[in-house]
Amino acid sequence: MKRERATRLLADMITRLEDGAWPLGLVDEVYVFGSYARGALEPNDVDVVIEHGTDRRWLGESLDASINGRDSYVGMRQALRGRSRGISFQFRGRSSLLDEGFDLFLLWRKGEPFSLARERLASLTADPAAGPAPRDHMLTEFEGLESMVPRPARIELFDRHAKGRISITPLRLVDGDLEDSEAAWHVRRRWVETSPLRRAATCALAVLEQRGVDLSVVTLHGQRLFGRDQPAERCFVDLGWNAFGSMGRLLDSGVTWLEVLRPHRTKPMDALLIEPTPRA
Helix, strand or coil, rough: HHHHHHHHHHHHHHHHHHHHCCCCCEEEEEEEEEEHHHHCCCCCCEEEEECCCCCHHHHHHHHHHHHCCCCCCCCHHHHHHHHCCCEEEEECCCCHHHCCCCCCCEEEEEECCHHHHHHHHCCCHHHHHHHHCCCCCCCHHHHCCCCHHHHHHHHHHHHHHCCCEEEEEEEECCCCCCCCCHHHHHHHHHHHHHHCCHHHHHHHHHHHHHHCHHHHEEEEECEECCCCCCCCCCCCECCCCCCHHHHHHHHCCCEEEEEECCCCCCCEEEEEEEEECCCC
16 A cells, blocks of 8 residues: 555544544554554555553453454454554564564553654654565465455464464355355345445355355354254354454364455455364
């Protein structure tokens, strides 16, 4: 993206933090790193670290998200960036990034005036010599898709792949109708016709049908397709990294993961099919 747009995204985020609506009042520190912080004219995205505390509501909603296979950070992520895309958040990642040798630029710390955050943002000037930072934890399976795989997911998948614990297959999704009428009804019931998630869900289930997967073992975006009395969960379909927090646990239990990287109403969509390697 252009640097000017990246700067606007950060400025808008500062304004949202200043408003202080829950859960943004829990934020303690905000750091920027990566190509934008180094001055790149066209950064891949804006890498931001959020350090935060918790309260009773946060703990309750996080527990509920974990139990129901959802990402507990969806609400905070949306509160920080609104409807805009382009910021890649890492929550409570300061220590690990410093250990990896990353330079973190402090944008704001709780108790400081937000005018200081805006001054710091303005001090991050462009440097024509600073190109986009090379992405770490890359696999050949991510080539061409790297902007749609957030860094925490790249790290998780890279480590598992390096240890031989998973295989990853990139897929280009194709529009089509579902053969299973009950699964099609489930999708229509959950999302309106114009929703990107309806299209993403239909395409994902269609590719599973084509690969011979029994849809009765599938969990779609946090919900089983056919109600109660179903076989054990063997495949989880996630739309836009919504349930990433549950990925490791499910892969460890032998569940296949199909990730639709960026649901869209009209544009081509890609997915990653992540399959646990059978243990010897």
